[in-house]
Amino acid sequence: MNFKMALIDLIDIYKNYELSGGLIQKVLKGIDLEVEDGEFVSIMGPSGSGKSTFMNILGCLDKPTSGDYFLNSENVAHLDMDQLAEIRRNKIGFVFQGFNLLQRRTIIDNVTLPLIYCETTREERRERGYEILKSVNLDGYENHYPNQLSGGMQQRVAIARALINNPKVIFADEPTGNLDTKTSDEIMKLFKQLNNDKKITIVMVTHEPDIAEYTKRLIFIRDGIKEFDGPIEEAKKSGILW
Numbered sequence: 749m750n751f752k753m754a755l756i757d758l759i760d761i762y763k764n765y766e767l768s769g770g771l772i773q774k775v776l777k778g779i780d781l782e783v784e785d786g787e788f789v790s791i792m793g794p795s796g797s798g799k800s801t802f803m804n805i806l807g808c809l810d811k812p813t814s815g816d817y818f819l820n821s822e823n824v825a826h827l828d829m830d831q832l833a834e835i836r837r838n839k840i841g842f843v844f845q846g847f848n849l850l851q852r853r854t855i856i857d858n859v860t861l862p863l864i865y866c867e868t869t870r871e872e873r874r875e876r877g878y879e880i881l882k883s884v885n886l887d888g889y890e891n892h893y894p895n896q897l898s899g900g901m902q903q904r905v906a907i908a909r910a911l912i913n914n915p916k917v918i919f920a921d922e923p924t925g926n927l928d929t930k931t932s933d934e935i936m937k938l939f940k941q942l943n944n945d946k947k948i949t950i951v952m953v954t955h956e957p958d959i960a961e962y963t964k965r966l967i968f969i970r971d972g973i974k975e976f977d978g979p980i981e982e983a984k985k986s987g988i989l990w
């Protein structure tokens with residue numbers, strides 16, 4: 749009998765921070781979570797709930813104090829920072845609120861930057877970059893600079909950069925936080941298309957209920973505890989957000 753583990757499997761995750769005077773701040777308190785390959789999940793919670801810390805652990809930017817985190821069947825919870833960097837490079841794509849683009853580099857250079865650390869030629873990187881830019885409707889903008897593009901277009905560049913390494917999962921941290929309503933809608937439709945058509949797994953932090961509605965599942969965190977985990981429709985009926 750073959751047992752297939754979820755793409756993301758967190759078991760009893762705690763995260764503590766040591767404060768001055770020997771005090772301990774408990775941020776995450778025993779969180780369990782499974783995310784299957786191909787899911788589109790949103791994470792919400794009030795300020796100070798621990799969702800940013802949770803996202804950092806999911807993205808292998810930080811390590812839990814205790815517990816196990818299996819990503820694509822590998823327990824990454826106890827790896828050192830160099831090993832986590834390799835996991836991020838090979839398995840994870842990131843999209844941030846502030847785009848994080850290099851202003852003095854062209855769009856194609858920004859998109860292909862993660863490939864510099866792989867064994868690829870410049871020609872291979874650019875060919876892949878053109879392909880990815882076309883998939884986010886930015887073909888023809890390869891030689892532009894970020895400041896020549898709108899906010900929505902810059903976020904599309906960031907999404908293209910996140911896709912360049914064929915990641916197992918994309919983690920998006922408030923990806924519409926700097927965008928107006930119309931542009932936010934365009935970006936979320938792109939995420940939904942990537943999830944539906946290409947079956948890309950996406951885990952997104954947002955503070956906006958209307959943005960969370962684009963996803964299929966909501967995780968709500970309060971005071972470091974997973975308070976709700978279920979379909980968006982169930983979350984709406986329960987009144988937890990709306």
